[in-house]
Amino acid sequence: MKAEDLKRVVKEKYGSIANQSLLTTQTGCCSGTSCCGELEFSMIGDEYQNVSGYNQEADLGLGCGLPTEFAGIEKGNRVLDLGSGAGNDCFVARSLVGEEGTVTGIDFTEAMIQKARQNLAKTGFKNIDFILGDIENMPLEANTFDVVISNCVLNLVPDKFKAFSEIYRVLKPGGHFCISDVVITGTLPDKLKEAAELYAGCVAGALPFDDYLTIIRQQGFSQPEVKKQKKIEIPEDVLLKYLSKEELEDYQSGNHGIFSITLNASK
Structure with a gap:
């Protein structure tokens, strides 16, 4: 899929999610009517209910981890959330930076920014802002943030070199990122790669x-460290929508796998 086509698919799909009013319960990135369309298996978004700062209205069930858990966010920090969606991780981060810090969320889907701002307006918080922008070319000054976080977003960015280069640019010297994302081991079958719904479904x-x-x-970060990982199991009935039985057997018998990981690295 070409970069511009992937961006269009992601923007349309997540814009649709933001405009839905039916997402009252979430089981992860692929809950019910969320980002995976006909794919109805559940991703492994971590439990937020007991996390300080959790805002249920901002949780659209689109994550694959809990990056703030390992981000080392401190009082007074300036935090940036990439692909902030309806603001879930921003509200959690705000509880960690306190009144002295600031949190910025960036998303390239206008409907998500609108949803996040609506959620923010209900809180009265003055140290969170949400801006419209592309992670590959962020409208932000260099050397600005202490911590960058992101949750199941960078895998959807076509040019990951640019994305991590931009993360490096906006971080202060000595700053760090903590990202939850999806990675693969082995070879993913071409038919799965070509499925647009799977692209928008984080796999x-x-x-x-x-x-x-x-x-x-390569972007200059040091000491990358995986803090948490978990294999994502896709049910056979879902795989059989894209693979023949023979292809399924080969996929299951080989050294293949899809994992949710949370990792950090420093500038």
Whole structure:
């Protein structure tokens, strides 16, 4: 899929999600009518209910981890959330930075920014803002943030070199990121890669894990460390929508896998 087509699919799908009023319960990235369309298996978004700052109205069930858990966010920090959606992780981060810090969310889907601002207006918080922008070319000054977080977003960005380069640029010297994302091991069947719904569902846009780490290091980051990982199991009935029985057997018998990971690295 070409970069511009992938961006269009993601923007349309997540714009639709933002405009829905039916997402009252979530089981993860692929809950019911959410980002995976006909794919109805559940991703492994971590439990937020007991997390300080959790805002249920801002939780659209689109994550694959809990990056704030390992982000080392401190009072007074300036935090940036990439692909902030309806603001869920921003509200959690705000509880950690306190009144002295600030949190900025960036998203390239206008409907998501609108949803996040509506959620923010209900809180009265003055130290969170949501801006419209592309992660590959962020309208933000260099050396600005102490911590960058993101939750199941960078795998959807076509040019991950640019994305991590931009993360490096906006971080202060000595700053760090903590990202929850999806990676693959082995080879993902071409038919899965070509499924647009899977691209918008956080799976087929994922990179091989080793390539992911290579990009991070090439952009100048040091000490990348995986804090948490979990394999994502896709039910056979879902796989059979894209694979023949023979292809399914090969896929299951090989060294293939899709993982949710949370990792950090420093500038």
